[in-house]
Amino acid sequence: MMARPLPERGVYIYMDDRNDRAAPIRSFVLRQGRFTPAQQRAFDLHWSRWGLDYTGTLRDLDRTFGRRAPRVLEIGFGNGEQLLHAAQAEPDRDFIGIEVHRPGVGRLLNGLADADVDNVRVYAHDAVDVLRDEFAAATLDEVRIFFPDPWHKKRHHKRRLIQPAFLALLATRVRDGGRLHLATDWAGYAEHMREALEGMPQWRVDARHADPSIRPPWRIETHFELRGRRLGHGVWDFVYERI
Ligand SMILES: C[S@@+](CC[C@H](N)C(=O)[O-])C[C@H]1O[C@@H](n2cnc3c(N)ncnc32)[C@H](O)[C@@H]1O
Numbered sequence: 001m002m003a004r005p006l007p008e009r010g011v012y013i014y015m016d017d018r019n020d021r022a023a024p025i026r027s028f029v030l031r032q033g034r035f036t037p038a039q040q041r042a043f044d045l046h047w048s049r050w051g052l053d054y055t056g057t058l059r060d061l062d063r064t065f066g067r068r069a070p071r072v073l074e075i076g077f078g079n080g081e082q083l084l085h086a087a088q089a090e091p092d093r094d095f096i097g098i099e100v101h102r103p104g105v106g107r108l109l110n111g112l113a114d115a116d117v118d119n120v121r122v123y124a125h126d127a128v129d130v131l132r133d134e135f136a137a138a139t140l141d142e143v144r145i146f147f148p149d150p151w152h153k154k155r156h157h158k159r160r161l162i163q164p165a166f167l168a169l170l171a172t173r174v175r176d177g178g179r180l181h182l183a184t185d186w187a188g189y190a191e192h193m194r195e196a197l198e199g200m201p202q203w204r205v206d207a208r209h210a211d212p213s214i215r216p217p218w219r220i221e222t223h224f225e226l227r228g229r230r231l232g233h234g235v236w237d238f239v240y241e242r243i
Helices: 037-050 061-065 081-089 102-115 127-134 154-159 164-173 187-198 223-230
Strands: 003-006 011-016 021-023 071-075 094-098 120-123 140-146 174-184 203-205 236-242
Touching: 037 102, 037 120, 061 094, 071 081, 081 094, 081 102, 081 120, 102 120, 127 164, 140 164, 164 174, 164 187, 174 187, 187 236
Parallel strands: 071 094, 071 140, 094 120, 140 174
Antiparallel strands: 003 011, 011 021, 174 236, 203 236
8 A cells, every 4th residue: 555645635645556546545434323412402502612614725723722822633532531631631732623423523512611611623524634624734733643443354454544644644734843642452553553653754752652551641541442441452552753
């Protein structure tokens, strides 16, 4: 599988080995699941304060937040437990969450409203599009991707979000000295992440967090992770620095 840019939009894609066709990464299947009345109400009531609509054009994030502060992006935040925790723990940083699963977004919106948190904005859209089209170069201080879908079967590995072309796109949006933090509970994906990162000159291991078996203090254990641990899964955290 080889990454190559898509000329008209300058995005990354992968090459499908079998038919030599360029294609976007399809890292998710939209199973919207149960969208409860409370979650719908969350969109109706709170989207205007915390939601960001994907427009496909560059966004002025200073304007969005009404200040210039270090910015952390969490991709695939699920129900948003970690994002809400982090935003409250670090009010001096601004947090952007991107998640395609709308029930999860609704839950986070309710959490943000309950806690009256100001330093968070949320997209309900594909993170690949948002990164490519809405964020300027070197605009992020940190990117977090916790427990991305592992796509266990070999024929589905091309759907994994973490792959060289995507890591290269991230590297353009994170400032020099910024950070990338990935976590997974799937041994095969951990190996895949490590190999992909090691092959890239833009990222090097953050020496302060070099042991993947130690969870950095800013990441809490989510329900998703606890369920994995109960099933006997290990957990690996990879913290890299943009160089
Ligand atoms: C396995 S869940 C993990 C959720 C959460 N990070 C946690 O640890 O509990 C992966 C999440 O990534 C989301 N996701 C996958 N691909 C995405 C994409 N391209 N853009 C935004 N979200 C995505 C899925 O909808 C799903 O909620």
